[in-house]
Amino acid sequence: ATTVSNLDGTTKASNKTVWLDKPVPPALKIGMTKLKLFLNDYQQRPHLPHRATMKIVGLTGGIATGKSSVSRHLAASGVPVIDCDQLARQVVEPGTSALRALVDAFGPEILQQPSGALDRAKLGAIIFADEAKRHILNRITHPAIRRAILAKVIDYWLRGEPLVVVDAPLLIEAGLHKLCNEVVVVYCPDDVQLQRLMKRDGMPQADAEARMRAQKPMDEKLRLATRVLDNTGSLQDLFRQADALLIKMRPPAWRTWAWRIGPPVVLLAILVPVIYALVRIVVAVVDARGWI
């Protein structure tokens, strides 16, 4: 059982871990699942926007500005989250073509022995110290990560999710922001970011600064943001902003009802005249032939 935090601050136990890494349902069940979610979800998760099309929300920021803290909080509120750092790990697991390409580019010394798994610390030390090598790494891994993100987005869309959050540190650097309906940037000042990064990863200042320099400056990300979460203060303050944002992203009630009532009304508006015309034709034929 998991604990689900509601937006009003209460929590409730739930037996369903429904959002992350749920196995894909068989094709025949997909339609029924979509219909059920469409009819029931509004009552169960009123904080989520309801749309016939799914809203894609990109969540980004600088390294250690607080993206994962936000996405963990949103996931606990029932929001589906795609964690790109996790996908980035999956695409270079032993046996993948991306890992083979990395070994070709950087040599077998980036592998741990005897497991053959990627030595992340070793590769990190190489690519955060050298921009050209970082570009090589990005060229190898980013297409695979993009494909994995797309597969997840389609999966959530098939399940009838109204919204999905793509937590991606390099959302803007990789051009993924263009696919998003909203770009949410988690911001904090550079000095706060540096302190949090050094503390979290137990990293010397020079290494932490190199990692920060490896990403686009915060100013540039803020310019492309459609929403900003200011994480200068406490985590509680950050979570309050995230909750408020979720409510803001919910479309007005009239749109929800328009999507519910609209399709049956349109269907009826098409079917009634068609059935009426068919009946008139049948009656005319019966009359003409003198069958009755």
Ligand SMILES: CC(C)(COP(=O)(O)OP(=O)(O)OC[C@H]1O[C@@H](n2cnc3c(N)ncnc32)[C@H](O)[C@@H]1O)[C@@H](O)C(=O)NCCC(=O)NCCS
């Ligand atoms: C270089 C690697 C092996 C270092 O692994 P490590 O476990 O030390 O770090 P981790 O993957 O947890 O990343 C931590 C943070 O570093 C930053 N970061 C990671 N890769 C990059 C990169 N290529 N350029 C700039 N910043 C990066 C991100 O902010 C990320 O959240 C790893 O980060 C990697 O494979 N990066 C390439 C894939 C990628 O671009 N990932 C970002 C997700 S889209």
Ligand SMILES: Nc1ncnc2c1ncn2[C@@H]1O[C@H](COP(=O)(O)OP(=O)(O)OP(=O)(O)O)[C@@H](O)[C@H]1O
């Ligand atoms: N408001 C805050 N107050 C204190 N510590 C915080 C706050 N926000 C985040 N942190 C801490 O800062 C560190 C970085 O936060 P987090 O891991 O959420 O960042 P991130 O943006 O996901 O990082 P990355 O880019 O490496 O994935 C963590 O140790 C987290 O607990």
